[in-house]
Amino acid sequence: MPSLFAKSDHSQDAEPSLFGASDFGNQFGLLPREKIELMIRRKMILGLEKIEERQFQPASLDLRLGARAYRVRASFLPGMGRKVSDQLQDLQTDVISLEGKGAILERGCVYVIPLLEHLNLLESFSAVANPKSSTGRLDIFTRLITDNSEVFDRVARAYEGPLYAEVSPRSFSVRVRKGSKLNQIRFRRLHSQQLERTDFGVDERELRTRHEKIPLVDGDLELRRNGLVLRVGLSAETPGNVVGYRAQKYTDILDIDEVGAYNLSDYWEPVRARLDRRLILDPDVFYILASRERLHIPSDLAAEMVPIDPAMGEFRVHYAGFFDPGFGAAPDNRPSARAVLEVRSYEVPFILEDGQVIGRLVFEKMAEPPQVLYGESDTSNYQGQGLKLSKHFRA
Known part of the structure; x- marks a missing residue:
């Protein structure tokens, strides 16, 4: 079997120096x-x-x-x-x-x-x-x-x-x-x-104080276990509007490095808003949904989506959980971006209702704010997003 990891030649850097x-x-x-x-x-x-x-x-x-x-x-x-x-x-x-x-x-x-x-x-x-x-x-x-x-x-x-x-x-x-x-x-x-800690989340008291100064979320701040509660959005102003996407089972291969190269209709089926504001998750089918709330991550904090209590439902949500400082920032300091949710049910069909709790956002302090925030560079593909598929699909 070939070597799994060859030594780097460190060609990008000068010689290492003593430091602490x-x-x-x-x-x-x-x-x-x-x-x-x-x-x-x-x-x-x-x-x-x-x-x-x-x-x-x-x-x-x-x-x-x-x-x-x-x-x-x-x-x-x-x-x-x-x-x-x-x-x-x-x-x-x-x-x-x-x-x-x-x-x-x-x-x-x-x-x-x-x-x-x-x-x-x-x-x-x-x-x-x-x-x-x-x-x-x-x-x-x-x-x-x-x-x-x-x-x-x-x-x-x-x-x-x-x-x-x-x-x-x-x-x-x-x-x-x-x-x-x-x-x-x-x-x-x-x-x-x-050194021995495993929980680094900002506590609820500080989150409430921050929210009063600059909102972390549109609407009321709902906290649980030192995290911001997020609820799924399944309603629309007009019934029949798209509130999510369901992955098709039989599709072509998708190149991970091709941006804006694919028609979403070749890979996804739209999930449309219903009058009862519900969605039945089919077992082992993948869905893209969005939070009802819009968010703003301050410049000196980062956040991570963490799972809800498994006892609350037989489904998994949000495989990708990092939110960078500046995500959802708007000129008027109003939260502008929804959290996009990656959802999969397990062995049985499961009913989601509009506004159902689906995850928690845990905030953590930065050592210092980044000089360039999310949304200020050309790699910020999801700033101000609503319901949005990955960057590989044409709008």
């Missing part, structure tokens, strides 16, 4: 783009190839697929004291080259793909990953795996080693290639009292 966490100042929290760039200069983030300008988001870094994909029989985690590469030796059924024109990842199959980035974190740094918004809206189930890990999408403090993406297209077979970007990573700097 003090290089990052006295701020703690999620790191903005400027501090992620510093991490790259300090060799805390390394790339097999030069990290590209378009990988940077206001509070995260897009990760790139490497040169090979390993088709595996089933999803897995390596566990403590074990490397992903060792597991792949036992579980792989095929090795697929992603060079050149790339390759097709078949719907319903599971692949593990070494990424072009790996990490060399300091003791006070950890990270969390999530699918990109476009990835979630295409129903490509994507999770980050690291060596010695017992959980997905979490990078332990002081982690040193390669990164892998577990990728499983659920609705559409997709073409990817070396350098394609399916997930993204956020970095968190912790102070000494936070």
Whole structure:
């Protein structure tokens, strides 16, 4: 089996220098783009190839697929004291080259793909990953795996080693290639009292104070377990208007790197508003819906959509959960963007009603506000959005 992760030549950077966490100042929290760039200069983030300008988001870094994909029989985690590469030796059924024109990842199959980035974190740094918004809206189930890990999408403090993406297209077979970007990573700097914490959300009292000054959401602020409650929107001014989309079962292949290249009618069926303001979710069918509320993420906060209590319904919502600082900002400070929801029912049909609770938005403090907020660059594809499919489809 070929080597899964070759050494980087570090050609994009100068020689490493001695440094410590003090290089990052006295701020703690999620790191903005400027501090992620510093991490790259300090060799805390390394790339097999030069990290590209378009990988940077206001509070995260897009990760790139490497040169090979390993088709595996089933999803897995390596566990403590074990490397992903060792597991792949036992579980792989095929090795697929992603060079050149790339390759097709078949719907319903599971692949593990070494990424072009790996990490060399300091003791006070950890990270969390999530699918990109476009990835979630295409129903490509994507999770980050690291060596010695017992959980997905979490990078332990002081982690040193390669990164892998577990990728499983659920609705559409997709073409990817070396350098394609399916997930993204956020970095968190912790102070000494936070080293063993797992919850970093802003508490309800502070959220209420902020909402009184500049609204976080249009309408009343509804909080639950230190998160902003979001409700699904299934009504329209005129019955019959589109309130969602249902993925078609039999479609052509979709190229993950082609923007604005596809007719939505070739991949999606519209879900139209009903007089009873309900939607019956068919089992194992993928839906794109939107929140009833419009949101605004302040410049010094980031947010993540987290699942509702499983006891509230037999469905999954929101595969892609990062909201950057500045998302939904408008000149008059009114929240302007809805949260787009990726929804799948499980074994049984499930009725959703207009206004039903469908998720929580948890806010976390930035170490400092990014210099360029979401919506201020050409990579902000979903600013001010209502119900919106991924960037791959023509309006």
